[in-house]
Amino acid sequence: MASLEAGIAMITFEKTGNDIGAFVHGLDLNDLPDPGLLRKALYEDHLLLVFRGLSGATSNQLLEIARIFGKNLSKYFREEDRNHPKTDEILILSNVEELGALGASAELPWHTNLAYLPQVASVALLYGELPTPPEAGGATLFADTRKAYDSLTTELQEQIENLQMVQSQGGYHVYPGEDVFGGVAPGAQHSLVRVHPVTGRKSLYCPGGRFFQSIEGMKYDDAYALSQSLLNRCTESAYKHLWEPGDLLVWDNLSTIHMREIIDPSFKRVVHVIDVLEDEMSGINRSS
Numbered sequence: 046m047a048s049l050e051a052g053i054a055m056i057t058f059e060k061t062g063n064d065i066g067a068f069v070h071g072l073d074l075n076d077l078p079d080p081g082l083l084r085k086a087l088y089e090d091h092l093l094l095v096f097r098g099l100s101g102a103t104s105n106q107l108l109e110i111a112r113i114f115g116k117n118l119s120k121y122f123r124e125e126d127r128n129h130p131k132t133d134e135i136l137i138l139s140n141v142e143e144l145g146a147l148g149a150s151a152e153l154p155w156h157t158n159l160a161y162l163p164q165v166a167s168v169a170l171l172y173g174e175l176p177t178p179p180e181a182g183g184a185t186l187f188a189d190t191r192k193a194y195d196s197l198t199t200e201l202q203e204q205i206e207n208l209q210m211v212q213s214q215g216g217y218h219v220y221p222g223e224d225v226f227g228g229v230a231p232g233a234q235h236s237l238v239r240v241h242p243v244t245g246r247k248s249l250y251c252p253g254g255r256f257f258q259s260i261e262g263m264k265y266d267d268a269y270a271l272s273q274s275l276l277n278r279c280t281e282s283a284y285k286h287l288w289e290p291g292d293l294l295v296w297d298n299l300s301t302i303h304m305r306e307i308i309d310p311s312f313k314r315v316v317h318v319i320d321v322l323e324d325e326m327s328g329i330n331r332s333s
């Protein structure tokens with residue numbers, strides 16, 4: 046108990062200064078803080094937590110942090126994409142041929158993880174084993190879709206309240222032109238306005254972008270224009286993460302949207318992805 050309290054006392058949060066996200070100082074991988082402290086910081090206060098200096102973190106340590114936010118981790122990846130030597134709950138995303146080059150060096154446009162599946166990720170984690178330096182691209186940007194929802198006029202909020210949107214993608218971490226799931230791009234319908242299971246706050250769930258398909262009951266052109274304008278609202282301000290080795294990003298995947306810039310392919314980039322699947326309770330212990 047004493048060590049738990051010591052862990053709590055050491056953790057501090059420093060806002061990024063970009064409307065979303067906070068740097069978390071004082072994390073000890075061998076003495077994780079009270080889970081409730083990190084959950085509150087993520088869901089209520091910051092939506093994105095940035096940990097630095099975790100080079101050498103083991104897969105078990107990363108999974109332990111992920112499980113603070115939910116026990117049910119994604120294993121949706123295609124058999125041939127299970128490229129981590131120790132676990133199929135972590136996906137290695139890289140532009141390195143010997144590692145499968147899953148993810149390549151292309152830009153990854155604004156999206157949320159697993160939006161094209163019925164059970165999306167409630168929280169996602171990205172660990173930079175070998176990220177690119179700023180001059181080689183590969184920055185990851187995050188925007189707050191909860192604040193974007195709050196900023197809409199009441200009239201527009203009412204207009205979009207019950208809209209259902211279909212997102213489709215050529216498969217997780219796979220880019221257009223690549224064959225996935227036997228050539229069938231998965232798609233799923235989601236409410237455009239999403240109520241967060243923990244905070245009860247509403248956000249714009251993953252509007253617009255390359256993976257947008259349709260809004261039920263609307264003509265394509267109107268739906269696309271609406272979705273695109275909502276995406277623009279969401280991304281008016283964003284935090285741009287310039288990577289250092291050993292960085293760990295944890296984000297609320299229901300209330301944010303993210304993208305990754307194009308990478309100079311002459312630089313190697315290796316990051317690790319973990320998706321916490323949303324279940325009935327989002328894996329969240331509401332009592333803590």
Ligand SMILES: O=C(O)CCC(=O)C(=O)O
Pocket residue numbers: 138153158171183184185218303304305316318
């Ligand atoms: O590579 C990155 O920085 C982001 C990757 C990402 O967003 C994803 O894999 O879903």
Ligand SMILES: [Fe+2]
Pocket residue numbers: 156157158303
């Ligand atoms: Fe992503």
